[in-house]
Amino acid sequence: MNYDNLRHSCAHLLAAAVLDLYPKALPTIGPAIDNGFYYDFDNLKISGEDLPRIETKMHELVKSWSEFKKIEVNDQKAMQQFSHNSYKLELIADLTKNHEPITIYQSGSFTDLCRGGHCEHPSKELKHFRLLSIAGAYWRGNEKNKMLSRIYGTAFSTRKELDEYLTMLEESKKRDHKKLGPALELFMFHETAPGMPYWLPKGVIIYNELVNFWRREHKSRGYQEIVSPILNKKELYITSGHYDHYWSEMFVAKTDDEGEYGVKAMNCPNAHVVFGSKTRSYRDLPLRLSDTDSLHRYERSGVLNGLFRVREFRQDDAHIYVSKDQIKSEYKEVFDIVERFYSVFNLKYSFRLGTRNPENFMGNVATWDKAEATLKKILEDSGKEYSILDGDGAFYGPKVDILMKDSLGREWQMGTVQLDFQQPRRFKLQYTAADGTQKTPVTIHRVIYGSLERFIGILIEHYGGAFPLWLAPVQAVILPISDKHADYAQKVLDSLKLANIRCELVLRNEPLPARVRDAEMQKIPYILVVGNREAEAGLISIRHRGDKENVTKPIAEFISGVTADIIAKV
């Protein structure tokens, strides 16, 4: 169901209530968005504690709102009516410039400049709404403009839907990786290194499993892994173009007598150095160089966000050197990898094409146009749905991003596949073609997970901490009924460890139900209980996460089952 009209109407109601309570506030714009609406105000200083008061006023005002009355006006009349509000005047000027009709909508005693799209009977339909939060937002989304106060809210046509949505929000917050990660002892942050995660022993297991899977999949597809320096002389980044386009976002290491070294923020310059380190033949192409070195980016303090936005991270990176006529087939190969990876985790993703940013790009426009056309063709041929974000390309070329949503529905860029005609030229990279001439390769920059950090953040929320067997930091926990069974439990532990199953033995002096509960809360896939019945016959009682019934099996049978399960999943 589409709630846009209802929610946009609610934005009007919000503005009316704010004006009633804060007469000096200046309403600007108030659209419906995914899951709700917002309205931006200038001259409004409020805190979250004021929201209930505004909500009460909204309920009060809406009673007199029988309809939204449309009034068409000319620009002079409009400018007269909104003469006190420079924001509305700016909007009116734009409408006039574009020869668009100017409409004003009246509801109750409130009028607003608006292009329309409302519910029919606000006093009847507009009952189930909630103001959610306040935030700062720049006028027209430009950080050079004044910052306004934005109030977010949501609205539904029934009380039930509103309650369900609010409950869902609360539930989603429980999946937040920023809460779950530290609680499950996967990672932590410390103020001594803002934005740079500490990976704890259990988190490192997940991290390494993901890297191992990545390594296995790519080795079989002809990728060759390299490791390259973290610190590089400034000159490397002058050559790549990053010095002009990215230096301000890089950490810099100063030396006494060798000038500045940049702390690696991207892997491509080093990959280019490797490509250029010997003569290359067309027979070597596509040459696929992969790496997962640590990257550091000096992100602005306000953008840091758990594992989703960090200052230190690793990408599952690769740079592929191809001839021009290999671009299309190589992209297809990469899209196949994307499909393979995301289906392993049952993750939903979408593609987005990022095109040339007129403010920040390298090379000539014709080359860009050609590259963008190539990517569009590839996307269309792939049959997958995609969106386009103009100006979102890297400075060296257009890109196809893989987008995903977190537990709260916020969209994040994960993988990206970028086409680069610029850097190979700047690094003077060449290969010998079949006809003996020297040609410049094209580089495809690509990551599938994106960054391991962001990807693990998404995985934590996707699984709610209940990782599939192959990723689970602890795959099985052994609970002896009493300490009389400790010896047998130890024997079970030894067997499982021998089979490379990540397993813990809990000898804590607590009743069994308490230990079961603890293991359940840690979301361990297998809880193995051993007592007299099991010890006598060489069995274990198995409680599998999510199953209602426990089953009892011989140790060897459990081990072979688990091992087969891990192999089958990846």
Next chain:
RNA sequence: GCCGAGAUAGCUCAGUGGUAGAGCAAUUGUUUUGUAAACAAUAGGCCGUGGGUCCAAGUCCCACUCUCGGCUCCA
């Protein structure tokens, strides 16, 4: 970086300008447990950091650090 909010025990949180609190977790003891919480005792604190106001500051004021929700920017 900008707007707004927050920081008290390992975690979740109380705390009225006047002796620093609870539950869970931890430790020790008792209990010997059959699938989501046994009982008791003990220990645990520069109340984010630094200034200030006050007879007296966890509490009021200022600055800073970090975190969160957004904006902008990005994997």
